[in-house]
Amino acid sequence: MTEKLHMPAPEGPYPPTEEMLSVPVPHEEQERGKAELRAAWKTPTGWRYWSAVNNTEVGVWYTLTAFGFMLLAGLLALAMRVQLAFPGMEFLDADRFNQFFTMHGSAMMFLFAVPMFEAISILLLPAFVGSRDMPFPRLSAYGYWCFLIGGIFVMGSLLFDAGPKAGWFMYPPLATKDEGIGPDVWLLGLSFIEVASIAAAVELIVGALKCRPPGMRVNLMPLYAWYVLVVGGMILFAFPPLIAGDFLFELERSFDWPFFDPTRGGDPMLWQHLFWIFGHPEVYIVFLPSIAVAAMIVPTVAQRPMVGYSWIVLSAVGTGFLSFGLWVHHMFTTGLPQISLGFFSAASEAVVIPTGIQLFAFVATLMVGRVKMSLPMLWIAGALAIFVAGGLTGVMLAIVPFNWQVHDTYFIVAHLHYTIFGGMVFPVIAGVYYFYPFFAKKLLSERLGRWSFWLIFSGFNITFLPMHMTGLQGMPRRVFTYPEDSGWALLNLVSTVGAFIIAAGFAVFLYDLLRSKKHQGQIPRNPWGAGTLEFSHDVPEESWGVRSIPYIRSRYPLWQQDKIVERMDAGRFYLPDAPDHQRETIVTSVIDAKPLYVQPITGPAWICMLAAVFTGGAFIFPTFHIYTPAIVCAAFAIVCVCYWLWTATARPPRSNMRDAGLGLRLPTYASGPNTVGWWAMWITMLGDSTAFASLVFGFFFYWTARPDFPPAGAEHAIGLWVALAALLLVVSWAATLTAREVNHRGHVNAARLALCVAIAAALGGAGAAYLAVADLDPTSHVYPAILWALMVWLVVHVGAGVIMQGYCLAGSLAGKLTPLYDADLHNVALFWHFIGLKALVTAAVLGLVPGWLT
Amino acid sequence: MTDINKHEEQKRFRAEATSLWKITFGPLVWAVHFVATYGLTALTCAKGWPLDPLRIGVGVGTVLALAGILWLGWGAWAQWDTLRDREWENDAPTDEDRHQFLGHAAFLLSIISFIGVVYVALPILLFGSCQ
Incomplete structure (x- = not known):
């Protein structure tokens, strides 16, 4: 097995000692940091103001x-x-x-x-x-x-x-x-x-x-x-x-x-x-x-x-x-x-x-x-x-x-x-x-x-x-x-x-x-005498959030940590500057908040507004029962989201490490469970699975509440297609996982091949799922209708999965996704864990459960 | 000066990746008990099955759930370790205080879960029939 590639680990002293924190920051350093941060976090002016994305x-x-x-x-x-x-x-x-x-x-x-x-x-x-x-x-x-x-x-x-x-x-x-x-x-x-x-x-x-x-x-x-x-x-x-x-x-x-x-x-x-x-x-x-x-x-x-x-x-x-x-x-x-x-x-x-x-x-x-x-x-x-x-x-x-x-x-x-x-x-x-x-x-x-x-x-x-x-x-x-x-x-x-x-x-x-x-006129900075960090804010306003990201060791730092605001202002703590004029924040570990890496943050853009407009079209047109423009809008919304991800997220960094302040050097890129993107995917899919579970609950609800579910002599989903759908989707999941692993070990071509296999298998799986219920009439009774609903839910998710696999493939071909910079592939593999599970549950409900219930 | 890759503090308090999940285990037992009790009851009443097997089933499930919560609560009590150091706030920036704080939170949650399970099991004891 080839050696896995890894991003460098954080290095340097941590946690900072009182001596380190009491060293004053030279004036010119302070001014340089401020100027760089101001440039990076500048709020757009004029009509461009509405392209701002800053949380404030x-x-x-x-x-x-x-x-x-x-x-x-x-x-x-x-x-x-x-x-x-x-x-x-x-x-x-x-x-x-x-x-x-x-x-x-x-x-x-x-x-x-x-x-x-x-x-x-x-x-x-x-x-x-x-x-x-x-x-x-x-x-x-x-x-x-x-x-x-x-x-x-x-x-x-x-x-x-x-x-x-x-x-x-x-x-x-x-x-x-x-x-x-x-x-x-x-x-x-x-x-x-x-x-x-x-x-x-x-x-x-x-x-x-x-x-x-x-x-x-x-x-x-x-x-x-x-x-x-x-x-x-x-x-x-x-x-x-x-x-x-x-x-x-x-x-x-x-x-x-x-x-x-x-x-x-x-x-x-x-x-x-x-x-x-x-x-x-x-x-x-x-x-x-x-x-x-x-x-x-x-x-x-x-x-x-x-x-x-x-x-x-x-x-x-x-x-x-x-x-x-x-x-x-x-x-x-x-x-x-x-x-x-x-x-x-x-x-x-x-x-x-x-x-x-x-x-x-x-x-x-x-x-x-x-x-x-x-x-x-x-x-x-x-x-x-x-x-x-x-x-x-x-x-x-x-x-x-x-x-x-x-x-x-x-x-x-x-x-x-x-x-x-x-x-x-x-x-x-x-x-x-x-x-x-x-x-x-x-x-x-x-x-x-x-x-x-x-x-x-x-x-x-x-x-x-x-x-x-x-x-x-x-x-x-x-x-x-x-x-x-x-x-x-x-x-x-x-x-x-x-x-x-x-x-x-x-x-x-x-x-x-x-x-x-x-x-x-100018108000006091902490008018209520609060002890929590938000009242270390800058008056008059600066859009950088905090001048430098503090080291925290108490619940009410403004009361319990001496000189913390002064040191934050001086840029004594972490990320006091922005040499590349890039917006950044520190990502830390979940339990103990140990610094893990520096996360680049996206800046002002119209693309999110455009994506919202198209997403709106996709939801609003169907209200009036007009579907073609809705589908066109949905397609454009997907294009917008892909463009926004492609141009602004998980790009290979200019250098792999960055001086984060106080002698600490942190990686500027990460993939897998340490990253915010991976957590976001995991949490989103938890919610998505809850919705899916609600549909499955619906199936069993009908069974308990109605004596005629499934109705006597009803046509069922075609077992062969159901089995094939489950098989192909599991193959697609396995191929995605394989792509992640071989890519990580430097076999880029094998990874691309695996992604191609994954896409083909996913498309085949979606087709088989459709064929399994295609002959049933969903308007005739709730039984075929709920089978159709489960199929539609699965196929839509597989569609999203295919787009993600294609996105990784394109990333690999374009040099955005490499063996070292593979966050996208980690997140997509995580998505596919859930799709694989969903495919198996759907197949069981479509193909096996009706037999047990009747 | 400590290097970020070195650990000074005791090994047993090292970042417990799963410890945040652990505080939810008590309430999760309550949730599973609740869903199972409600589901089985709904099924029994909808299908017109006799109530006695349900009573026995829920009774056994309740005893298991309570035992599970007690076990979790006991573990959390030990983790909180309040008898030894009499420290209630656990607000120091140390691995030990984080460890004990999570124990305290989990301990309190297991008490709530225990009460919740007892409450939810009561109707099964008090009702003679589905209606």
Whole structure:
């Protein structure tokens, strides 16, 4: 066997000693480093500004856009409150009211709550962990543009009176039978945004795991990073079931495959399961990051480290897991066996424990600290009060008999607004006040902030506290009006008045946010006296992130590490310069954050925007049932992504090593499990496999729920083709793996040959998979339909796999991929591990399982 | 001055590549127990099978899950090692503190998982029939 080629290992002293850190940096060195970094990180100006990809730019756009969608969704709520102010109002007709409540819920969840987490994290996470940027800035930019296009498309449908109107959960058969394009707008528009959400989740997980500064071990991470890890993981397991559900739903809407149609063996309950397996964790996906903001503010207010760091980690991880065992508590009235309801009732009570622990940790920190009451803390206090009230009604609702009584009444509306306003909106506003000096380099007004708080806080309680009563008196949700003699009129009027008070509070907040603050002058760098790295930021602004990447040995470095900011500013730490004018950051190991290599980071580009536009076309055209332009758009989107990867990622470096500062020399290229790209692939495929597992779950769900699955005398997939598909795809996997190994040992031609074999085998495998089910009619019954759906899923993934294999082959021929610089091939091989597994599972479900079941 | 390729600290605390996964094992046991219990129950009720085999199956599964969590919790307790050094915060930049912190987190998570498993098993004991 030929010797493997390896990149050189890091060399030099590590960790740095106090003597090394106390050596001053010569003035001219400092100036040279600053000039180089400024050149590398220059934000484009003029109209080119919009090609920026830096997290401080994209994060601000993202946050403002999500906030804008929230205001729009809030206006919809105001319109609904006007309609409900008096019995028999005719401000909105029933149809428009339906569109408004559907879009209010959908927009608040998909266009505000989840994107807001991503936006804030993209903006702040690199600063929390003292890194220069997110590991994949262009991916953030792509995700942002997808979000913007998708959001405008979905919200815009209201202007054409074409909005979805079946409720934010789109239950079939109401939504499958809807004759307008509303459900398609919802399904395709929001799927498009979900893809962007998953992209952001992948990036954030990798950012928290691999881009921490040297020395920041897992026991020293800012708590926010722990929450990011947990929430990112939850997104990976919660969103894919919804994407799989959307996939089935849209196949039914567009091609009449009867997944949710009981007359042909389908079952609307499958949608409810898939939707709520997403929908309940989703509540915690919006709650945890907001409480994470509180976890950053509370220690600053108390002027001491958080009490019970490990307890908060327990609470975040524990809530993340338990929240997946709650979904059926949204389905207590669907006629499931009561013994099953019992499990979900029990798990719903259990999740209170970890959720409560973190609140107690906050309170304990405030009790033992020297509290300096500030505006952010006021909002956090409001959040805790409201959230606890919402949590208590949640405990009530977890009890099945009570749940039956108030199901689909205004009691639920009150409960969910208490949890989400208290658990998400208030902490996020607290975060805006707290972090505003960091990202805008200005301070918000103390006086306006208090006005805004008391308006929103009192308005909120005036609106939603009476709704508990309205619900107990029997008023159902989602009715556009109610009769005079119902006795609900006064409570509704009070709620409407409260809604306007909330709106006034938001108007004050918005004014404060956007008013000119030029007269304010330069603000102090760390106005709250915080202990975490983000408040080492530069005032006035510099776009390099951190001047030099610090060595961390405490949880609150600004409090616990002497002279750290001074040394960061002087460029005493790592990567204090950029000799090639190339954007870079340090990638470290997952557990102990030991420096591994220097990762080049992509700079401004239009290509991610272009890719987003084409991806948008691929999702938006099918809404109107026009498919040719959609396919053309999808093809262009793929071309754009390939171009962007080819020109900017995993290029052979100019030299293999780089002086990283403090005598440390680090490699400038890496491949395999050390790299951010490999982790991103692994995490993405974990999410992708969850979606696939949801489809397989669908197959078995039909089998348990329906006596006629598979129907008697049904035609099955053709066993020979199924076996051939499995065989060829496994061959393709093996050939890809072979290519990686022989390439690594320097046999470039053998690797190219193996890739050719892999491509041919994959194409053959995809063809065989198609032939296996080609004769079945997917519109006739759900059994052939689900077999087809599994086949389509597999073939699409094999298609992606073939493009990747071709990309590596082209890279090898063009000299981009060599035996030493083989990151692409490692990542593609990892992708193919998953495809191989999927091929085997699909083949088993298509070819073997039906035989066992009948 | 230490070279980046040298290890000064004790061998047993060296970067545990799998240790971050390890803290999730307790909750994972809960998840597997939950899915299996729910799945078997749904199947039993949908197909109209008798409840007693289900009760026995879930009972055995619960005992196994609890035993597994206890075992994980015991390991985590030893890793936390709080009786020896009485150190709660584990916020020093050392391999030892990172090791003990992960033990502490895993220990707390196994307590939560234990409670979760007990909760989820209760309906099987309390319900006489599917309805």
